[in-house]
Amino acid sequence: MPPTPGLKPKEEAALHDCVEEISDSVDEFRRSISEMKDSQGISFAFRMSDVETWVSAALTDDDTCMDGFYENDMDGDVKATVKTAIEKVAQLTSISLAFVNQYAGSK
Numbered sequence: 565m566p567p568t569p570g571l572k573p574k575e576e577a578a579l580h581d582c583v584e585e586i587s588d589s590v591d592e593f594r595r596s597i598s599e600m601k602d603s604q605g606i607s608f609a610f611r612m613s614d615v616e617t618w619v620s621a622a623l624t625d626d627d628t629c630m631d632g633f634y635e636n637d638m639d640g641d642v643k644a645t646v647k648t649a650i651e652k653v654a655q656l657t658s659i660s661l662a663f664v665n666q667y668a669g670s671k
Contacts, residue, residue, distance in 0.1 A: 571639075571642065572637070572638075572639065574632075574635060574637065574638065575633075575638055575639060575642050577632065578632030578633050578635075578638070578646075579632075579642075579646065581629070581631075581632050582629040582630070582632065582633075582646060582650070585625040585626070585628050585629040586625065586626070586629060586650075586653065588621075588622075588625045589621075589622035589625040589626060589653070589657065592618040592619065592621050592622040592625070593618070593619070593622055593660070595618050596614075596615045596618045596619055596664070599611055599614055599615050599618075600615060609668075612664070612667070612668035613668075615664055615668070616661070616664055616665060616668060619657065619660055619661045619664050620661060622657050622660075623654060623657045623658060623661060626650055626653050626654040626657055627654065629646075629650050630646070630647060630650055633646055633647070
């Protein structure tokens with residue numbers, strides 16, 4: 565990854581790690597959507613257990629994203645900007661998990 569103007573090396577590293585975590589979240593959501601579309605093979609309960617696990621993991625990824633920004637020498641503006649964005653992602657992920665849990669319990 566090329567250097568980002570205006571960011572300290574630690575900020576850049578934390579941002580890079582955060583992007584990787586969010587990428588993992590996207591993969592977990594894709595896997596979940598694919599699993600929910602597949603009506604063949606394994607039971608509904610087993611399939612939904614997998615989906616709940618993956619969406620929960622996506623929520624953990626959102627939290628982990630912020631870990632690198634909690635060091636004292638991080639720029640407050642950088643930290644605040646990332647935190648605002650990740651809080652929105654985490655809120656949507658949490659809502660998704662609530663929907664998945666509700667759907668899993670409905671059958």
